[in-house]
Amino acid sequence: MNRKELTSRIRETGSYLCVGLDTDIAKIPSCLHQEEDPIFAFNKAIIDATLPYCVSYKINTAFYEAQGLKGWASMEKTINYIPSTHFRIADAKRGDIGNTSTQYAKAFLETLPFDSITIAPYMGEDSVKPFLQFENKWAIVLGLTSNPGAADFELKDMVATTEKKLYEMVIEKVSQWGTPENLMFVVGATRADEFINLRKIAPEHFFLVPGVGAQGGSLEEISKKAMNGDVGILVNVSRDIIYASSEKDFAEVAGARAANYATEMKLYL
Amino acid sequence: MNRKELTSRIRETGSYLCVGLDTDIAKIPSCLHQEEDPIFAFNKAIIDATLPYCVSYKINTAFYEAQGLKGWASMEKTINYIPSTHFRIADAKRGDIGNTSTQYAKAFLETLPFDSITIAPYMGEDSVKPFLQFENKWAIVLGLTSNPGAADFELKDMVATTEKKLYEMVIEKVSQWGTPENLMFVVGATRADEFINLRKIAPEHFFLVPGVGAQGGSLEEISKKAMNGDVGILVNVSRDIIYASSEKDFAEVAGARAANYATEMKLYL
Numbered sequence: 391m392n393r394k395e396l397t398s399r400i401r402e403t404g405s406y407l408c409v410g411l412d413t414d415i416a417k418i419p420s421c422l423h424q425e426e427d428p429i430f431a432f433n434k435a436i437i438d439a440t441l442p443y444c445v446s447y448k449i450n451t452a453f454y455e456a457q458g459l460k461g462w463a464s465m466e467k468t469i470n471y472i473p474s475t476h477f478r479i480a481d482a483k484r485g486d487i488g489n490t491s492t493q494y495a496k497a498f499l500e501t502l503p504f505d506s507i508t509i510a511p512y513m514g515e516d517s518v519k520p521f522l523q524f525e526n527k528w529a530i531v532l533g534l535t536s537n538p539g540a541a542d543f544e545l546k547d548m549v550a551t552t553e554k555k556l557y558e559m560v561i562e563k564v565s566q567w568g569t570p571e572n573l574m575f576v577v578g579a580t581r582a583d584e585f586i587n588l589r590k591i592a593p594e595h596f597f598l599v600p601g602v603g604a605q606g607g608s609l610e611e612i613s614k615k616a617m618n619g620d621v622g623i624l625v626n627v628s629r630d631i632i633y634a635s636s637e638k639d640f641a642e643v644a645g646a647r648a649a650n651y652a653t654e655m656k657l658y659l
Numbered sequence: 660m661n662r663k664e665l666t667s668r669i670r671e672t673g674s675y676l677c678v679g680l681d682t683d684i685a686k687i688p689s690c691l692h693q694e695e696d697p698i699f700a701f702n703k704a705i706i707d708a709t710l711p712y713c714v715s716y717k718i719n720t721a722f723y724e725a726q727g728l729k730g731w732a733s734m735e736k737t738i739n740y741i742p743s744t745h746f747r748i749a750d751a752k753r754g755d756i757g758n759t760s761t762q763y764a765k766a767f768l769e770t771l772p773f774d775s776i777t778i779a780p781y782m783g784e785d786s787v788k789p790f791l792q793f794e795n796k797w798a799i800v801l802g803l804t805s806n807p808g809a810a811d812f813e814l815k816d817m818v819a820t821t822e823k824k825l826y827e828m829v830i831e832k833v834s835q836w837g838t839p840e841n842l843m844f845v846v847g848a849t850r851a852d853e854f855i856n857l858r859k860i861a862p863e864h865f866f867l868v869p870g871v872g873a874q875g876g877s878l879e880e881i882s883k884k885a886m887n888g889d890v891g892i893l894v895n896v897s898r899d900i901i902y903a904s905s906e907k908d909f910a911e912v913a914g915a916r917a918a919n920y921a922t923e924m925k926l927y928l
Contacts, residue, residue: 412759452755452762458770462731483755485779486721487806490681493721501727510754510779512801514808532781537756539783542832543825548817556812556825563811 391477391505392526393571396596397620399445399475404659405652406621408446408479408598410628411436411468412453417633419640429457429464432640434471436632439645443652446477446624448598449504469502477624479530479598480504485513491520499527506530508576508598511560515567522568529573533561534588536578536601561591570594577616579607579625585615597623603630609651613658621659627651660746660774661795662840665865666889668714668744673928674921675890677715677748677867679897680705680737681722686902688909698726698733701909703740705901708914712921715746715893717867718773738771746893748799748867749773754782760789768796775799777845777867780829784836791837798842802830803857805847805870830860839863846885848876848894854884866892872899878920882927890928896920 391399400406411433418432425431437447454465472478484494484507498507499521506528509518521529534544534557544557554562561575577588579601588597597616601607602625609625616623631651635643660668669675680702687701694700706716723734741747753763753776767776768790775797778787790798803813803826813826823831830844846857848870857866866885870876871894878894885892900920904912 414762450755450759450762452753452759452766455766456762456770458766459728459731459735461766462728466728481755483779484721484752486719486750486752487804487808490719490721493683493719493725497721497724497727497730501725510752510781512779512781512812513804513806514811514813516806516808518808535756535782537782537785539756539785539787542783543781543829544783546817546828548815548825556817559815560812 391474393620396445396477399477400621403445403652404656405443405445406624406655407444407648407651408448408477408624408626409436409440409444409631409648410448410450410481410600410626411632412450412628413632414453415457417636419636419638421638427464427467429454429461430467433464433468435641436644437472439641440631440648441476443645443648444476446479447472448479448481448626448628450628451480451482466502469504478503478505480507483508483510483532485510485517487513488516488520491517495521495524499524506574508532511564518564518567522572527572529568530598531560531564531573531575533557533575533577534581534584535576536580536605536607540578558591561588565592565595570596574598576600579612580605582608582611582615585612589616589618593618595622598626599623600626603627609654610658613655617658660743662889665714665746668746669890672714672921673925674712674714675893675924676713676917676920677717677746677893677895678705678709678713678900678917679717679719679750679869679895680901681719681897682901683722684726686905688905688907690907696733696736698723698730699736702737704910705913706741708910709900709917710745712914712917713745715748716741717748717750717895717897719897720749720751735771738773743772747772747774749776752777752779752801754779754786756782757785757789760786764790764793768793775843777801780833787833787836791841796841798837799867800829800833800842800844802826802844802846803850803853804845805849805874805876809847827860830857834861834864839865843867845869847874848881849874851877851880851884854881858885858887862887864891867895868892869895872896878923879927882924886927
């Protein structure tokens, strides 16, 4: 999916919601445990219920890998079930030397039909560039994350011509390696104070924003501070939608919760 | 495997070689393509041939994920084939917010029988600590990597009480989160000039050292500069061993190449 298509989808639906499929076998309703593939059964129901209210799905690969081979099978079924009308994110946080990053890119952007993959930037340019070689596919690079550990390195000051924090330097530098057409940044919703500064560094790029819901970020605040002329944000919500109910009505309740987010988003568009 | 066992294995065998199983379907001998699982058939032969000359195997997860579900199956078969006498590394470069890192730790240290997993440190403490909660298992955190991209961030100067490079700050900080019993660092063999400095920051930790062979690092130089009283280094060689021959004799030639490395290592022990 290219930028124009993504922006059109957001305008048409009035939603910039991404539903995060962090599907944990220990947290899904017990009535699904009799299914042949409980994780896929859960995801399928969640996708059916939330499809009209979101423009994107994000699969958190850790939850699938934790189940070994059958977890990877559930992930393949899930990504193949998500229609190509929706922007498909592999939240995989990969990144390695060039020849290895090429293999990760192949895994998610070629072997599996994801539109994008999240990338850890620590190893620099040759670890990121292999993900930028696929037409209409995206790299989503960690900028400033939502977790407490962001204070350890990301928020530390660097020596540069002018003093910058590490994450500012990362975003400035990485934005030279791709374009707003194939590169996004992860910026946590819990970092609302930094969004105005972030928009100075990266006015055009889309931000993938996790941290609304369970992690406490404010949808209103980040929408007001972070949008650009093409909307420019995808807001991910995982646990607050997919685990809204642990009963048989889980999909219906998840759909209603996603609809609430989508309704609130219309106010800010 | 705990530190005492690892050090004993190195002393007994006289080798601190790690064989990297970066197994690329496009690079293995064509005579294997008729096998039901060519990647596992290749790995099995390489493991049989190199077992006496190394103390560790490193599976580069990217190469398996690139093949989708059947690649993950090849990885499972491979890790289950490696005997527990050898230190088993998942070179996976994972790391995410706490609840997600917990799932990655489960994937590799519990569901699969790896002894250790490589971790990207960008997201800080709560992204690393979940990997340190498993008895006799290890996190191997990226410190200073062997690739050109290390110049982009890792080698940049930070503002601190005294001026430090980012990688120095990362290693100093991360070493407070674990112990030399459950935490190693990745330090590239192409960074030999930094090893003396690195040993000041982390005198006791093991370093996993990639970059010998195809990437050009010198085994002699890093052995002389980086060893500590417990040896303290595992030197990984991937392509230079596993692709030493592309003919039917590939395993025999790989074994001979590994034996050469092990012989050279004995000189430095």
